[in-house]
Amino acid sequence: MRDKVSSESQATRYIIYLSLIFEVNFLASLSKFMDTKKYVIGVGLIASMLIAGSSMVLAQSTAVAMPQIEHKMVVEIGPSGRTLLRGTVGAVAANSLTVKSWGGDWVVNVGAGTKLTPGNDIAQFQVGDFVGVQGVTSQSALWTIDATLVRNWSIRQVWLDAKKEVKELIRSVMPRNWQGVVVGDVNADGSFKLKIGEKTYDIKLAANAMVVNQKYMAIASSQIKTGDTVRVYGPATETSITASVVRDVFIMP
Known part of the structure; x- marks a missing residue:
């Protein structure tokens, strides 16, 4: 690859050299047959053509680069x-x-x-x-x-990927706040269904769970009614949330 780039660079220099010789000879001939104004115009046109041609050759030669290898020997x-x-x-x-x-x-x-x-x-x-x-x-x-x-x-890399997967799993089961609307009646054990977005979860009360109203005053779970907006705190699975705190923001003190 390095030899290829070197040979292309030499070819580029050779082409530019020939272009300059051509320009000198052409301009010398042009001066014999053209007046000063036409000579200046001719010089401008030829210079533009040579610059454009040289730029194209240089662009093609510099476009050749060493391949990017993910793991280099x-x-x-x-x-x-x-x-x-x-x-x-x-x-x-x-x-x-x-x-x-x-x-x-x-x-x-x-x-x-x-x-x-x-x-x-x-x-x-x-x-x-x-x-x-x-x-x-x-x-x-x-x-x-x-x-x-x-x-x-x-x-x-395998370990890093596995570590990332574990972190994502931990994040999914860590306690967090959830808010939704109560669907149906509250059961005797305090459990109920809560629709969060388009998904409905079974809300189960953890041991020593706190059930409170909007002002964080304790209430009985039976006071929660269908349609109430409720916030729960706890870890979630695909279908259920074990709540250590249930706050019915619909119930005022």
């Missing part, structure tokens, strides 16, 4: 053989990983002192996982790294 070897490697797992063994990166397949030795993350077991790695490795290039074997750290970027 990396091999960096510094002083004392310290190595950073990023690539895709090709094989998993009891004490090593085969990682495909620049240069081909690398053997990553995993020893007792190797830190694995996010988990601590080599069994978490699977073929196709994208990993990052820090360690020292072996002096006794080619394309081999004695790893001090191996990070599994793929499983980390």
